[in-house]
Amino acid sequence: xxxxxxxxxxxxxxxxxxxxxxxxxxxxxxxxxxxxxxxxxxxxxxxxxxxxxxxxxxxxxxxxxxxxxxxxxxxxxxxxxxxxxxxxxxxxxxxxxxxxxxxxxxxxxxxxxxxxxxxxxxxxxxxxxxxxxxxxxxxxxxxxxxxxxxxxxxxxxxxxxxxxxxxxxxxxxxxxxxxxxxxxxxxxxxxxxxxxxxxxxxxxxxxxxxxxxxxxxxxxxxxxxxxxxxxxxxxxxxxxxxxxxxxxxxxxxxxxxxxxxxxxxxxxxxxxxxxxxxxxxxxxxxxxxxxxxxxxxxxxxxxxxxxxxxxxx
Numbered sequence: 001x002x003x004x005x006x007x008x009x010x011x012x013x014x015x016x017x018x019x020x021x022x023x024x025x026x027x028x029x030x031x032x033x034x035x036x037x038x039x040x041x042x043x044x045x046x047x048x049x050x051x052x053x054x055x056x057x058x059x060x061x062x063x064x065x066x067x068x069x070x071x072x073x074x075x076x077x078x079x080x081x082x083x084x085x086x087x088x089x090x091x092x093x094x095x096x097x098x099x100x101x102x103x104x105x106x107x108x109x110x111x112x113x114x115x116x117x118x119x120x121x122x123x124x125x126x127x128x129x130x131x132x133x134x135x136x137x138x139x140x141x142x143x144x145x146x147x148x149x150x151x152x153x154x155x156x157x158x159x160x161x162x163x164x165x166x167x168x169x170x171x172x173x174x175x176x177x178x179x180x181x182x183x184x185x186x187x188x189x190x191x192x193x194x195x196x197x198x199x200x201x202x203x204x205x206x207x208x209x210x211x212x213x214x215x216x217x218x219x220x221x222x223x224x225x226x227x228x229x230x231x232x233x234x235x236x237x238x239x240x241x242x243x244x245x246x247x248x249x250x251x252x253x254x255x256x257x258x259x260x261x262x263x264x265x266x267x268x269x270x271x272x273x274x275x276x277x278x279x280x281x282x283x284x285x286x287x288x289x290x291x292x293x294x295x296x297x298x299x300x301x302x303x304x305x306x307x308x309x310x311x312x313x
Contacts (some may be wrong), residue, residue, distance in 0.1 A: 001042055003075050005035045006068040009047060012036060013065045014138055019142045033085055034215045035067075049305035073277045084282050090119025093283045096144035097124060100200040100226075101270060104245035105145065105291070108298065129199045138276050143274040143284050145291075147199045149311060150273065156290055159270040161295045162308070165207075165266040167259040168229075172236045180262045183207060183307070192229040192240040200268065204241050207266050207307070230254065243268065244299060259304040266307045 011021035012032070022029040040047055047061040057065060083091075085285040097106060106124070114122065117225040127135065129150070134156055135141040147155045167186075169176050175185050194201040230250075246269075247258055272288050274281075 001039050003072060005039050005090075006072055008032050009039060009068050010072065010139075012055065013057060013061075016056070018055070019248055035273075063094060070132055073139075073279065074189065076279050077277065080279050080281070088119075089117050089286055090121075091280070091283075092121045092123060093280060093287075094123045094125070094140065094142045095287070096127045096135060096141045097131055098132065098144075098146045098199060099126055100194070100243060100246075100255045101145055101147075101268060102126045104243070104248070105295075108245075108294045109291045112294060113287065116290065117283075117286055120286075132273075136273065139275075139303050142280050143272060143287065145270065146273055147203065147268045147270040148273065149269065154276055155273050156276050156278070157269045157273050159269055159271055160288065160291050161299055162267045163270055165204075165241045165261065165268070166244055166247050167239060167261065168233055168242055168247075168254075168257055169239045170233050170236060170257055173239055174240075175259070176257070178259060181259045182262050183266060190238040192232050192238045194226075194229070200243065203266075233257075240310050241266075248298070269308050269311070 008021065008025060008027075012018055012024050015021045015024065018033055019029050022032040025032060036047065043064070045060050045064070045182070047064050048062075049056045049058050083089075097237070110122075114120070125135075125141070127144070129146050132141065132144040132146055133150065133152055133155065135285065136144060137152075145160070148159070151256050167175075169181075169182055175181055178185070186208050188205070189209065191204060193204060226240070226246055228240055231243075232238065234239050247281065249257065274284050278284075284287075
């Protein structure tokens with residue numbers, strides 16, 4: 001059997017449909033079906049139960065697919081080793097970034113990276129954390145930038161930086177006059193949150209889980225953007241928390257409403273994450289170095305005690 005045949009098997013296992021798998025592999029459906037049938041005949045087993053809709057793996061099929069993933073990854077690794085030996089940094093590289101990091105971090109490093117490594121074709125997707133994990137595990141992403149720790153068995157994490165949380169408090173709020181605030185000053189009932197699915201939202205909920213509630217019958221609103229949350233806070237409808245890099249481009253009048261936290265400061269850990277197979281590691285290292293070079297001038301956050309709300313207790 002060939003690597004190409006195993007790639008066809010993996011495609012059908014993922015998409016559970018021969019026609020769709022063929023489209024993703026850029027071959028005709030009959031060609032893909034014939035090649036998979038050859039693998040089954042060679043092994044004298046059935047990998048797929050074609051009577052089920054959608055198509056399902058047989059019991060032995062699950063084991064074959066797991067082994068096929070290892071074989072395909074190792075084949076890719078051979079080419080990767082050759083490129084590293086030659087010092088070549090290039091080719092297609094698929095990078096995922098979570099929505100609360102993409103708009104601030106990407107403009108900071110992208111231009112530097114593509115100028116320094118013109119042979120790398122970056123394909124960048126904005127994805128939530130669950131989508132990133134799924135795509136890293138199924139081979140549809142080479143790396144990603146996300147809030148960590150994730151504690152995923154098959155994924156490695158390299159910490160890029162710690163990004164402090166800032167409180168955005170309008171003048172009408174009782175805590176506006178404070179120079180710095182504490183986590184105990186927060187009331188989850190008055191914090192305007194991002195929509196469910198954002199890890200920054202999860203971090204805030206974890207941060208506030210031990211502080212009190214006022215149990216008032218206030219409205220409940222969740223938005224997909226920090227800009228909306230800021231405007232609602234300005235209308236006196238609550239306060240919000242922002243990642244530090246997002247505050248750098250605010251108007252000076254809005255920056256006056258930002259409050260630092262006293263130590264220990266809440267902050268999120270932002271990491272470059274990638275499969276433990278370490279494919280294209282030379283590009284991952286180049287990406288890490290580029291981001292580290294630009295971020296150290298933006299976040300001065302050393303020798304400070306922090307709280308990472310995403311850390312597992």
